[in-house]
Amino acid sequence: xxxxxxxxxxxxxxxxxxxxxxxxxxxxxxxxxxxxxxxxxxxxxxxxxxxxxxxxxxxxxxxxxxxxxxxxxxxxxxxxxxxxxxxxxxxxxxxxxxxxxxxxxxxxxxxxxxxxxxxxxxxxxxxxxxxxxxxxxxxxxxxxxxxxxxxxxxxxxxxxxxxxxxxxxxxxxxxxxxxxxxxxxxxxxxxxxxxxxxxxxxxxxxxxxxxxxxxxxxxxxxxxxxxxxxxxxxxxxxxxxxxxxxxxxxxxxxxxxxxxxxxxxxxxxxxxxxxxxxxxxxxxxxxxxxxxxxxxxxxxxxxxxxxxxxxxxxxxxxxxxxxxxxxxxxxxxxxxxxxxxxxxxxxxxxxxxxxxxxxxxxxxxxxxx
Amino acid sequence: xxxxxxxxxxxxxxxxxxxxxxxxxxxxxxxxxxxxxxxxxxxxxxxxxxxxxxxxxxxxxxxxxxxxxxxxxxxxxxxxxxxxxxxxxxxxxxxxxxxxxxxxxxxxxxxxxxxxxxxxxxxxxxxxxxxxxxxxxxxxxxxxxxxxxxxxxxxxxxxxxxxxxxxxxxxxxxxxxxxxxxxxxxxxxxxxxxxxxxxxxxxxxxxxxxxxxxxxxxxxxxxxxxxxxxxxxxxxxxxxxxxxxxxxxxxxxxxxxxxxxxxxxxxxxxxxxxxxxxxxxxxxxxxx
Ligand SMILES: Nc1ncnc2c1ncn2[C@@H]1O[C@H](COP(=O)(O)OP(=O)(O)OP(=O)(O)O)[C@@H](O)[C@H]1O
Ligand SMILES: [Mg+2]
Numbered sequence: 001x002x003x004x005x006x007x008x009x010x011x012x013x014x015x016x017x018x019x020x021x022x023x024x025x026x027x028x029x030x031x032x033x034x035x036x037x038x039x040x041x042x043x044x045x046x047x048x049x050x051x052x053x054x055x056x057x058x059x060x061x062x063x064x065x066x067x068x069x070x071x072x073x074x075x076x077x078x079x080x081x082x083x084x085x086x087x088x089x090x091x092x093x094x095x096x097x098x099x100x101x102x103x104x105x106x107x108x109x110x111x112x113x114x115x116x117x118x119x120x121x122x123x124x125x126x127x128x129x130x131x132x133x134x135x136x137x138x139x140x141x142x143x144x145x146x147x148x149x150x151x152x153x154x155x156x157x158x159x160x161x162x163x164x165x166x167x168x169x170x171x172x173x174x175x176x177x178x179x180x181x182x183x184x185x186x187x188x189x190x191x192x193x194x195x196x197x198x199x200x201x202x203x204x205x206x207x208x209x210x211x212x213x214x215x216x217x218x219x220x221x222x223x224x225x226x227x228x229x230x231x232x233x234x235x236x237x238x239x240x241x242x243x244x245x246x247x248x249x250x251x252x253x254x255x256x257x258x259x260x261x262x263x264x265x266x267x268x269x270x271x272x273x274x275x276x277x278x279x280x281x282x283x284x285x286x287x288x289x290x291x292x293x294x295x296x297x298x299x300x301x302x303x304x305x306x307x308x309x310x311x312x313x314x315x316x317x318x319x320x321x322x323x324x325x326x327x328x329x330x331x332x333x334x335x336x337x338x339x340x341x342x343x344x345x346x347x348x349x350x351x352x353x354x355x356x357x358x359x360x361x362x363x364x365x366x367x368x369x
Numbered sequence: 370x371x372x373x374x375x376x377x378x379x380x381x382x383x384x385x386x387x388x389x390x391x392x393x394x395x396x397x398x399x400x401x402x403x404x405x406x407x408x409x410x411x412x413x414x415x416x417x418x419x420x421x422x423x424x425x426x427x428x429x430x431x432x433x434x435x436x437x438x439x440x441x442x443x444x445x446x447x448x449x450x451x452x453x454x455x456x457x458x459x460x461x462x463x464x465x466x467x468x469x470x471x472x473x474x475x476x477x478x479x480x481x482x483x484x485x486x487x488x489x490x491x492x493x494x495x496x497x498x499x500x501x502x503x504x505x506x507x508x509x510x511x512x513x514x515x516x517x518x519x520x521x522x523x524x525x526x527x528x529x530x531x532x533x534x535x536x537x538x539x540x541x542x543x544x545x546x547x548x549x550x551x552x553x554x555x556x557x558x559x560x561x562x563x564x565x566x567x568x569x570x571x572x573x574x575x576x577x578x579x580x581x582x583x584x585x586x587x588x589x590x591x592x593x594x595x596x597x598x599x600x601x602x603x604x605x606x607x608x609x610x611x612x613x614x615x616x617x618x619x620x621x622x623x624x625x626x627x628x629x630x631x632x633x634x635x636x637x638x639x640x641x642x643x644x645x646x647x648x649x650x651x652x653x654x655x656x657x
Contacts, residue, residue, distance in 0.1 A: 067559050087562040098553060100560040104578045114564035158560075165564060 016044030016201045017078035017168045019064065024073035026059050026225075033059040035225035036073070041169075043078075046195055046202040047230075048212035051222035052248065057205040058097070059225075061171045064203065066090045077168060090169075093162030093200070097174040099154050101146040107133060107157045108142040114165035132160040135194060152183040159191065163198065170195065170202040176211065188215055209249050213237060221245045239274045243360040246286045251320075253287040253330050254360065264359055266352065267305050267325075274356045284360040287352060292332035294321060294342060297349040305350040309342050323348060418632070425629035438625035442617070442633055456613035457637075459526050463609065464595040467533040468588045471541045474534070476584070479545055480576050483554045497542035500535050505600040508532070516605050526607040533595050540590040548583020552576070589645050596638040610634060 019041040026034040034056045041047050049057045062068040064075060066087035075083050082090055093114075101110050111129040120128075133139045136156040146154055155175055162170060172191070176184045192215045195202050206212050212219045213233040220230040221244075229241035240246035257266035259280050264271050266285045297306050307323040307330070319339035321332045330350065334342075342348055428435035442453065475497075482490050500508070512532055519528050557579070558571045566574065577584065599611035608616075614634050618627035 065559075065563055067562065087559075088565050088567055090563075091565070092563060094560070094563040096556055096560060098556045100553070100556045102557060102560070102575055102579070103552065113561070117565045117570065161560075161564070171563075 016199050018043045018076075019169055019201055019203070020074075020076045021060070021064070022074040022076075024060070024063060024075065025071045026056075026063060026068065027071055032225050034063065034070075037225065037227060039220060039227060039230065041201050041203060043201055044199045045217045046192070046204060046215065047218050047220055048204045048206055048216035049220045049222055050206060050209055050212040050249070053207060055222040056225040057207070057222055058173055060222075061094070061173050061203060061205055064169070065092050065094050065171050091165070091167050092169040092171055093165060093167035094171040095155065095158045095162050095173065095175040097177060099146070099151070099158075099178070101149075101154055101157055101161070103146050106143045106145055107138060107149065107160075110146070110157055111161045111164045114161065118165065128164060129160075132164045133157070135163070136160045136190065152179050152187060155179065156187065156190075159194075163194065163200075166198075167200060170200040172202065172204045174205055174207065176206070177208070184211070191215065213249070219249075221248060223248075239356060240286075240358050243284075243286055243358060246358050246360075251289050251331060251333075253289060253292070254284050255287055255328070255330065257283060257285040257359075259283045259359055264357060266357075269305070269352050269354070271352065271354050272356045274358045278359050286358045286360055287330075288355065289320060289331040289333035291353040291355050291357075292330060293351045293353065294323065294332050294334060294338070294348040295351070296341060297347045305352075307348055307350060309344050309346050309348055311344060312339055312342070314339075323350065325350075418635070421628045421632050425625050425632055427625045435625075438623055438629035439633075441621060441623065441626050442630055453613055453617070456608055456610045459608070460596060460610035462527060463530055463533060464592040466527065466530045467537055467595050468591045470530065470534050471537050471591050472584060472587065475538075475541055475545055475587070476577065477572055479542075479549060480554060480558075480572055483549060484558060494542065494546075497538045499539075501539045506604070508536075509601055509604040512601070512605065526602065526609055529598075529602055529605070529607050529609065532601050532605075533591075533598065536598070536601070537591040537594050540594065541587040544583050544586035544590055545580070548580035548586075549576075551583075552579045585646065585648075589642050592645065593638065593642060596634075596641065610637075 021037055021039045024034055024037040024039075025032075037056070037060060039047075039060075049060060051057055059068065063070050066082070066085060070083060073083070074081060077090075101107075102113065105113065108126070108129045111132050112125045115125040115128060130139055130142060133142050136159055138153060138156055138160070141149060141153060146157070149157065155178070159172075159175065175191070176187055179187065188211055191204075204212075204215060213236070216233055218230055219233050219236045221228045221236060223244055229236055229245045231239070231241070236245060236249055240249065246252050255266045257264045257271075259265075259273070259278050259282075261280070262273060262276050264273055264278075264283060264285050266287070271285060271287075294309075305325075307325040309321055310324045310329070311322040313320040313322075314336065317336060318333050319336045321334060321339055321342060323330050323332060332350070425438050426434050426436065427438070478493070482493055515531075516528070519531075554576060557575050561571045561575045597611065598609065599615065602609040602612050603615070611634065614630040618630050
């Protein structure tokens with residue numbers, strides 16, 4: 001993680017601030033959008049909020065930004081209670097999912113708007129606006145109106161506008177969802193670079209797991225208005241706290257097995273457990289497709305784990321192979337070169353890499369990919 | 370007819386040329402249609418105006434030409450009647466006051482409803498459109514006691530603005546509502562709020578600049594209404610431009626004066642509205 005102490009453009013040292021949410025709740029009629037959420041974003045940290053549609057990600061951001069009132073709970077920023085502070089006094093930069101540039105202002109005027117409200121002298125304001133546009137690589141488009149900019153450029157201007165006021169906290173609500181894959185990856189890395197450079201405490205909402213894992217110091221996986229897990233990206237991926245997290249972040253095979261002691265036995269293989277305190281007995285192990293390796297089984301004596309390839313899905317550098325095990329199917333993720341040697345219908349032997357796996361509490365009988 | 374022609378042609382062995390030919394023909398037909406509509410409606414509007422102008426230029430004997438009726442407006446000096454200028458002045462003032470009040474009332478209210486109390490929007494729309502359904506005469510009957518009360522304190526015809534604001538509500542509402550529909554009010558105002566703008570700033574610096582065109586439309590409609598209003602002013606015994614013109618034409622032996630005054634007032638209103646909409650256009654281009 002980065003140091004919270006960073007230098008702003010004018011060379012003054014600035015500390016990021018800690019954002020705390022305590023028991024934050026919000027209802028819309030009968031719908032519980034946020035259910036006693038506790039979340040602490042450390043100073044200078046970037047947390048990505050990940051979750052399915054309607055799980056309360058936007059609501060969380062809007063509550064922090066003050067655009068919506070909490071039913072219960074407290075929000076503190078740098079130790080100061082801001083639960084009832086008006087949005088215009090919170091000093092937070094926000095980038096919205098929808099295009100939100102002011103149509104009647106040029107890119108430069110948009111970026112300078114927040115500074116104008118802070119009564120900063122015109123010269124300084126203009127200089128800072130241009131600096132910000134440079135930061136997002138748009139200084140040559142400074143005098144264009146939003147309708148003359150592409151979607152990606154508009155979102156970059158929106159980012160520059162949010163950063164220009166040097167906010168204590170940066171809130172990004174799916175800022176990249178309207179963009180195509182390439183621009184998205186580019187802008188994502190840019191956001192991360194700028195965030196590290198400026199050191200702003202950041203909440204980044206997305207429903208794209210890849211985006212969350214790539215950009216964040218910690219990833220918060222949400223479900224039904226609650227945090228299921230808050231952990232560094234590698235942990236969320238390799239040591240998911242719940243089966244929901246395991247399945248939401250990456251594809252997962254559900255295989256029947258038996259827990260005994262520190263391991264779960266799946267089709268003759270002993271796999272270590274993420275949670276050693278799992279009670280013994282039959283259970284469903286959640287196995288990642290990339291932990292499964294396949295080899296052509298010409299001899300037919302490779303033990304209990306053999307199957308028939310029924311489909312190969314080409315994904316680019318990797319391919320996903322669906323294998324029929326007789327009583328169930330299993331997904332494996334291989335490099336495309338390896339997968340090319342396993343056409344549909346061929347017999348394969350499976351190996352499961354002994355990564356720690358999570359065991360799902362629910363009915364072990366269901367084994368589904 | 371069109372279908373028959375194109376079907377007939379499709380059997381020809383020039384498939385490559387067909388679509389272009391068809392499009393050109395369709396375009397030509399559309400143009401013809403446009404000109405036709407334009408001409409018919411043009412005549413419909415222009416003919417009465419021309420006739421009115423012709424009558425206003427009628428001389429002593431039928432079929433002769435004379436400027437007497439026009440001169441009479443300008444050199445208007447019947448000893449027992451007030452001159453025309455004050456009436457023009459009061460009508461212009463009424464137009465300005467009504468526009469300002471309508472905008473000040475409607476813009477913030479409509480923005481507020483859009484942002485915070487969406488469920489009110491239907492009721493509000495209904496209330497704003499209500500004056501359209503009430504005949505002027507009924508409005509006057511209802512307003513008369515109030516105006517008796519007002520007249521107790523203030524005699525000026527400026528007091529008509531109370532009634533005019535109500536009359537202008539439906540038109541102004543429609544115009545402004547179209548403008549608000551064209552922008553994403555919630556997102557823009559939330560963006561501005563998060564940058565530190567107060568509600569007042571949000572409305573004046575973000576929402577209003579993005580709906581100039583519709584504000585202008587509301588202004589033009591309201592002014593047009595006030596400039597042309599006769600019934601209520603007349604029935605409530607106030608004198609505005611239309612009432613004044615009416616009394617000029619009534620008090621002169623020369624019948625042509627009725628027409629010269631009507632044409633004059635029309636031209637006046639037309640010029641004013643033209644200026645208004647040009648001013649707005651200039652403003653638009655200035656930032657585009
Ligand atoms: N203004 C509102 N009125 C009523 N219900 C709302 C409102 N805003 C959000 N909700 C409900 O609250 C829940 C959470 O919404 P939220 O917008 O936070 O979801 P989200 O996680 O951002 O989803 P998405 O990924 O689709 O943007 C949803 O069930 C939604 O229907
Ligand atoms: Mg959302």
